[in-house]
Amino acid sequence: MFELLSQPAPDGGTYGKWLLSGLTWTMALAIAGWAIAFAVGVAIGTGRCLSGRTIPAICRVYVEIFRNIPLLVQMFLWYFVLPELLPPNLGDWLKQLAPPWGNFLPAVLCLGLYTASRVAEQVRAGIEALPPGQKEAAIALGLHPRHVQYYVIVPQALRLLIPSLTSEVMGIYKNTSVALTIGVMELTAQARQISEMTFQTFPAFAAVTITYLVLALIVWAGMTWLEHHLAAPTSTACDPRPVFLPPVKEENR
Amino acid sequence: MNNFDVSFILDSLPYLLKGLQFSLILTAVAFSCGIALGTILALLVHLRVPVLGLIAKTYVALIRSIPLIMVLFWFFFLVPLFLGWLSGASRPVPVGATWTAFITFALFEAAYYCEIIRVGLRAVPKGQFEAAAALSLNPCATYLHVILPQVFRATVPIILTQTIILFQDTSLVYVLSLTDLLGAASKLAQISGRLTEFYLTIALIYLVICFGASQLVWRLRKKTKLQ
Amino acid sequence: MLNQSDPILRLENIGKYYGRFQALADISLSVQIGEKIVICGPSGSGKSTLIRCVNRIEAHDSGRVIVAGHELTAKTRQISQIRQDVGMVFQSFNLFPHLTILQNCMLAPIKSRGLDRSDAEKIAQNLLSKVHIANQAHKYPAQLSGGQQQRAAIARALCMKPQLMLFDEPTSALDPEMVQEVLDTMAELASEGMTMLCVTHEMSFARQVADRVIFMADGRIVESSPTEEFFRNAQSERARSFLRRVDL
Secondary structure, eight states, X not given: OGGGGGSBOTTSSBHHHHXXXXXXXXXXXXXXXXXXXXXXXXHHXXXXXXXSSHHHHHHHHHHHHHHSSOHHHHHHIIIIIHHHHSXXXXXXXXXXXXXXXXXXXXXXXXXXXXXXXXXXXXXXHHHHHSOHHHHHHHHHTTOOHHHXXXXXXXXXXXXXXXXXXXXXXXXXXXXXXXXXXXXOOOHHHHHHHHHHHHSOHHHHHHHHHHHHHHHHHHHHHHHHHHHHHHOOOOTTTSOOSOTTSOOOOOOOO | OOOXXXXXXXXXXXHHHHHHHXXXXXHHHHHHHHHHHHHHHHHHXXXXXXXXXXXXXXXXXXXXXXXXXXXXXXXXXXXXXXXXXXXXXXXXXXXXXXXXXXXXXXXXXXXXXXXXXXXXXXXXXXXXXXXXXXXXXXXHHIIIIIIHHHHHHHHHHHHHHHHHHHHHHGGGGGXXXXXXXXXXXXXXXXXXXXXXXXXXXXXXXXXXXXXXXXXXXXXXXXHXXXX | OOOTTSEEEEEEEEEEEETTXXXXXXXXXXXXXTOEEEEEOSTTSSHHHHHHHHTXXXXXXXXXXXXXXXXXXXXXXXXXXXXXXXXXXXXXXXXXXXXXXXHHHHHHHHHTSOOOHHHHHHHHHHHHHHTTOGGGTTSOGXXXXXXXHHHHHHHHHHTTOOSEEEEESXXXXXXHHHXXXXXXXXXXXXXXXXXXXXXXXXXXXXXXXOSEEEEEETTEEEEEEEHHHHXXXXXXXXXXXXXXXXXX
16 A cells, blocks of 8 residues: 555655655654743743742743744744734845745744744643742742742742643644645645655555554653653652562552 | 724724634633543543543643644544544545534633643542442442532632633634634734734723633632631 | 232342452342331441332342332333332432422422322422421522521422432431431421331431331341340440440
8 A cells, every 4th residue: 555655756756755755744843842941931931830920921922922822823924924024124034034944943943933922831730730849949948939939849830740741742643734825835735745746645644644653642641751760759659668578569459 | 104094993993803702612612521521531541431431631741742733733634534534525524614623622722621620530538439338329429419510619710811812822713724813903003014013903902801700710719728 | 009008119139240249149128108217327227228229219230129019120111110219318419419499309299190280289388388488499509608508408309299218327417416307307297107228327216207117237137126125235246336426
């Protein structure tokens, strides 16, 4: 069924190569987008929980704007509208960026900052779920408020968060396909292009779908591993036995 | 930047509103069909119905791992073939982009609602099932009158939040060249060349609707938490 | 059908396992109509498991459970038939939180017994006033105190007109000041001749109400004696040390 992938394409390569190139762009979007989303999201989410008024308010405005406009509309704003709103020389530079960067750059920024608003909400929820005693104890130790956040609150919140961050990572890799609307030739775009070239819609779509499934599986496995290895010891996970004794096999009751 | 032309937007407002109407109808249909189908799928998985439960599980995992645009393309391609096969015709039956959108969104959202309801089902305390059994309620009455009402009550905020996301996602029918709110704006923008005005306007419309809706959900969540 | 002298409940050599852990071993017991039995024993002794086998909330692995002359098998129809005749009150109340107290009481009579609404409501109102919470009928469970909730749960079970009532530690989840109101309700029910099987640690209640006390340990019935005899002169050392530890 997938002999299509070894067939020569009009550009001299094979359709398999097209698919690989699509995969590369999908991965590039997802990884770079996630880097932005995570950094900005943690900052904004923590900002929402600081005392004071201004910073939480600004962070809230950010979240509400980026969360409540459809990703596709945001894509168009970055791609079509932003260059018009910037000073003319900067806007022109953006418009004349050599392909594929002229499409990729707005797509990555859009994807990253959109996902950041969702990550921020998860971070905030995680921080609010922490027992208040944590913050109180940290303050009682005389830690600087910045260090309270950096060493005590955020690390714990992130650990709690890994399951919900998993779904955001899954979200960003699926949302990469929206970039096709501004001309990034990622996986879904390649699926459509190959099917239009060859009229072999089924194998083209199937190959790309399987690729997505494998990616999903990798993301899921990776996040599960992370969750396992970063988990803070809890009363059940923590082993009370002295370390030099070999573990006793539990009798199954 | 050219000066922002408001009169232009005002003139084309009726067309934009018609697009918005389509977005809202698509959301409503996908919501109601999605909830119904999602509940059935969740029950199949929860009750571990042989074969059907496994199929439901696989379907949900599959749909949730693929981008919505890809699913839209799949259904645009598959539904005509399926209908052709169903009606015994030798050729695919063209269904058009509108029907594809309705079918896809209903089936796609069902997978997401299913996951929410399944988690809700798991969260119902065991004692509730036992009490229903002790009262000799049959499984049908148990789920209909005891379990599902609690599940829906507990998951309403999550379901509504998912529905706001669904409303935003309807903008993706752009790839099928349909005239939803975004589609209407994009068509007007192409004709007039005023991309900035149109895209900023609809961004604002989406923002107002989704922000308003999410505020309502937030209030509801606070209210239910108090009880 | 059932003679007055036939037992309403007969357990024959019941065994129950959780994995390799034996929760019940060789339990035999027979309960006459109108009899009030209290089951006590240390935690983990299998008391709750035992009464949960009576209406098959848990399935026993070996032996026979015979309720009102019918043996409990895996047949759904028959289980549901038997559950209609056996009421159960849980430690954690298990009222349905989304229904009012009255609706809680009416649900099963309508859906399982096929009563019409007005009859079901009449019965429910009746029983709610009997447990002294008629004025709470239209409230939701979360709006009631623990003691009121448990009395509502008793009324809910009674609405099915059961022949046998099972109580699974009905006062263990209650604040101390609410224990007595629930025990009073149960004592009242006993005085009307209801057949009762109660798992409880309330030894004063057992003394006052029970005809017979069953003491369990490690999944076995260690002792089964008439109430007076059990408290005055328990046979086994385990029962005696148990009695010394519980507050009388």
